[in-house]
Amino acid sequence: MERREFVAFCVASAAAAAAPVAADAQPRRYSRAQLVDAGGAPLLGKAVPASRNLIFHYPYAATPCFLLNLGRPAAASAQLRTADEKRYEWHGGVGTERSIVAYSAICAHRLTYPTRDISFISYREAKSAGNRFGAVIHCCSEHSQYDPAEGARVVAGPAPQPLAAILLEHEPATDELFAVGTLGGELFNEFFDKYAFRLQLEHGAAARAAVGAACVVQPLENFCRQQVKC
Numbered sequence: 001m002e003r004r005e006f007v008a009f010c011v012a013s014a015a016a017a018a019a020p021v022a023a024d025a026q027p028r029r030y031s032r033a034q035l036v037d038a039g040g041a042p043l044l045g046k047a048v049p050a051s052r053n054l055i056f057h058y059p060y061a062a063t064p065c066f067l068l069n070l071g072r073p074a075a076a077s078a079q080l081r082t083a084d085e086k087r088y089e090w091h092g093g094v095g096t097e098r099s100i101v102a103y104s105a106i107c108a109h110r111l112t113y114p115t116r117d118i119s120f121i122s123y124r125e126a127k128s129a130g131n132r133f134g135a136v137i138h139c140c141s142e143h144s145q146y147d148p149a150e151g152a153r154v155v156a157g158p159a160p161q162p163l164a165a166i167l168l169e170h171e172p173a174t175d176e177l178f179a180v181g182t183l184g185g186e187l188f189n190e191f192f193d194k195y196a197f198r199l200q201l202e203h204g205a206a207a208r209a210a211v212g213a214a215c216v217v218q219p220l221e222n223f224c225r226q227q228v229k230c
Helices: 003-018 188-194 196-206
Strands: 028-036 054-057 064-069 078-081 087-090 100-104 121-124 136-139 144-147 153-156 165-171 176-183 214-216
Touching: 054 214, 064 121, 100 176, 188 196
Parallel strands: 028 214
Antiparallel strands: 028 176, 054 064, 064 100, 078 087, 100 165, 121 136, 136 144, 144 153, 165 176
């Protein structure tokens, strides 16, 4: 190798070595909010029905989340990446059977989310013509599908990253559940920017208000008037 080429090689190697490596995505802690039912009573893990869409809002008044009992233990851990290549590890479900999980209900592709009028995104237990995997969270906007048993990993469609996980804590002595933060690629800022007008109509000035000490959990069919099944 000639001297000029050798020098160029060394410079390129040094630049590559000095290039920043994407840092790991860290959990984000928000207020510790207890999950409660419509009457305000603590929601117990044993009372979360299997394979049914439940919805609550966390960590802000306008940001919807799914609470799911998968009916089976979720993966002990899953190695995932955000759209900007930040790595993180999801540590599985909670509850006595480690089957309870929660995720942001804002699709990672076009930010589709459940509204009071309609939901294009929901958990689907059974396989179908448009849902060949089964047991996935399916968004009908562009058919992104996420596996909730593996940290909402993308298994189909154009979504660039998993759904953000909602970190849950389970109190074994009481069987109570708490939301405490998020893990993965949050899209809250993009969500508030894209739907500013709609959220203003729906929530007024409270859209960006932080959730307090409790989150009300309810069936998705009680929250929105129509669910689109694709």
